[in-house]
Amino acid sequence: MAKYTKEDIFRMANEENVKFIRLQFTDILGTIKNVEIPISQLEKALDNKMMFDGSSIEGFVRIEESDMYLYPDLDTWVIFPWTAEKGKVARLICDIYNPDGTPFEGDPRANLKRILKEMEELGFTNFNLGPEPEFFLFKLNEKEEPTLELNDNGGYFDLAPTDLGENCRRDIVLELEEMGFEIEASHHEVAPGQHEIDFKYADAVTACDNIQTFKLVVKTIARKHGLHATFMPKPLFGVNGSGMHCNLSLFTGDKNAFFDPTGNLELSDTARHFIAGVLKHAPAFTAVTNPTVNSYKRLVPGYEAPCYVAWSARNRSPLIRIPASRGLSTRVEVRSVDPSANPYLAMAVLLKAGLDGIKNKLTAPAPVDRNIYVMSKEERLAEGIEDLPATLAQALDNLKSDEVIVSALGNHIFEHFVEAKEIEWDMFRTQVHPWEREQYMTMY
Numbered sequence: 033m034a035k036y037t038k039e040d041i042f043r044m045a046n047e048e049n050v051k052f053i054r055l056q057f058t059d060i061l062g063t064i065k066n067v068e069i070p071i072s073q074l075e076k077a078l079d080n081k082m083m084f085d086g087s088s089i090e091g092f093v094r095i096e097e098s099d100m101y102l103y104p105d106l107d108t109w110v111i112f113p114w115t116a117e118k119g120k121v122a123r124l125i126c127d128i129y130n131p132d133g134t135p136f137e138g139d140p141r142a143n144l145k146r147i148l149k150e151m152e153e154l155g156f157t158n159f160n161l162g163p164e165p166e167f168f169l170f171k172l173n174e175k176e177e178p179t180l181e182l183n184d185n186g187g188y189f190d191l192a193p194t195d196l197g198e199n200c201r202r203d204i205v206l207e208l209e210e211m212g213f214e215i216e217a218s219h220h221e222v223a224p225g226q227h228e229i230d231f232k233y234a235d236a237v238t239a240c241d242n243i244q245t246f247k248l249v250v251k252t253i254a255r256k257h258g259l260h261a262t263f264m265p266k267p268l269f270g271v272n273g274s275g276m277h278c279n280l281s282l283f284t285g286d287k288n289a290f291f292d293p294t295g296n297l298e299l300s301d302t303a304r305h306f307i308a309g310v311l312k313h314a315p316a317f318t319a320v321t322n323p324t325v326n327s328y329k330r331l332v333p334g335y336e337a338p339c340y341v342a343w344s345a346r347n348r349s350p351l352i353r354i355p356a357s358r359g360l361s362t363r364v365e366v367r368s369v370d371p372s373a374n375p376y377l378a379m380a381v382l383l384k385a386g387l388d389g390i391k392n393k394l395t396a397p398a399p400v401d402r403n404i405y406v407m408s409k410e411e412r413l414a415e416g417i418e419d420l421p422a423t424l425a426q427a428l429d430n431l432k433s434d435e436v437i438v439s440a441l442g443n444h445i446f447e448h449f450v451e452a453k454e455i456e457w458d459m460f461r462t463q464v465h466p467w468e469r470e471q472y473m474t475m476y
């Protein structure tokens with residue numbers, strides 16, 4: 033059921049004295065794009081008549097097929113609370129359509145909806161996501177550029193005065209609540225300068241919209257505190273990186289399809305097949321859930337990030353953990369995802385992997401309740417525990433040979449994604465890093 037009608041939007045814009053509307057969408061690499069229109073153009077926008085040049089957006093279309101239309105999703109109407117002074121600014125998240133009225137296959141949001149339809153054909157009604165994004169706060173210099181200086185020395189769940197980022201984080205939470213977010217918790221994370229804010233789960237499309245909005249709000253408010261917020265996965269060597277654990281569940285109506293009070297660990301067969309599918313396709317979907325060169329600096333032993341393809345109901349070292357709550361909150365926590373991922377693409381590949389497990393009734397291996405970090409390679413092999421890819425290049429090779437995950441992206445996104453990421457890898461590969469000079473300059 034839609035939350036708002038066109039009339040509601042006009043009324044709210046009027047009542048709140050909104051002067052500008054940002055029409056937002058996300059490109060293939062996960063960057064938010066927006067076209068700002070004055071209020072006089074609202075009617076045209078709500079009639080799906082706003083056009084933009086698709087060829088100017090990374091990985092979208094060629095010059096000769098460049099006209100694209102923005103179809104606003106009315107339920108995403110939000111007024112940015114920090115824009116009050118010269119007339120308020122509101123935003124609407126849009127789907128992208130071709131001139132002939134068909135959804136554009138390079139639109140990550142529309143692509144996720146396509147996979148959600150496949151889910152519905154299997155009898156489920158909802159795919160829920162509760163994300164746990166982590167980020168770092170660094171000080172800005174006089175020129176407002178980010179430095180490597182942290183603004184606190186806090187650790188996990190620390191309180192002020194160590195946690196100077198606390199005021200900033202509190203402001204972020206207040207802004208988010210004003211925008212309708214339900215914040216479940218916010219705390220200092222393990223590394224100095226690192227924070228986490230958890231918001232309530234929602235259906236996958238809404239949760240992905242929320243993640244995109246969340247990043248924008250965190251960066252905007254941090255700036256007001258003289259800080260730079262970064263979602264890069266591993267900004268500092270030697271301390272934890274930033275993940276974005278994804279708590280996933282499938283529902284049929286109001287019934288959690290992962291919960292079965294009579295099952296082992298109170299998990300249903302559906303949950304076990306879903307887990308099996310996620311484990312099977314992990315080597316390939318990692319290219320999407322961990323899409324930067326830097327992502328693989330986080331997926332190393334010793335920093336609470338997973339490096340191995342396994343699951344556990346207790347332990348935090350594997351790729352998948354099953355948090356203790358049962359009943360409606362029974363869920364699968366995928367711990368490898370990092371916040372540099374395009375959330376819409378990440379959800380499309382995770383859902384597709386899980387559905388593949390359900391469709392083919394794949395069997396999950398036994399859960400691993402030992403700390404995998406301390407197991408030797410031989411012990412891991414004996415238990416059938418594979419490594420996650422160690423580099424972006426490896427992950428891209430795995431992606432290219434997994435038809436199921438390729439089909440979760442569709443050809444257009446797959447081709448543009450791989451092309452952009454191979455260039456990224458190649459640029460990195462040919463750089464000479466300071467570490468190499470430190471090691472070799474005097475040695476040779």
Ligand code: GLU
Pocket residue numbers: 166221272273274275276330335336337338348367
């Ligand atoms: N920061 C850790 C990671 O890279 C996760 C810490 C936690 O368990 O919340 O995934």
Ligand code: MG
Pocket residue numbers: 164166221228
């Ligand atoms: Mg955390």
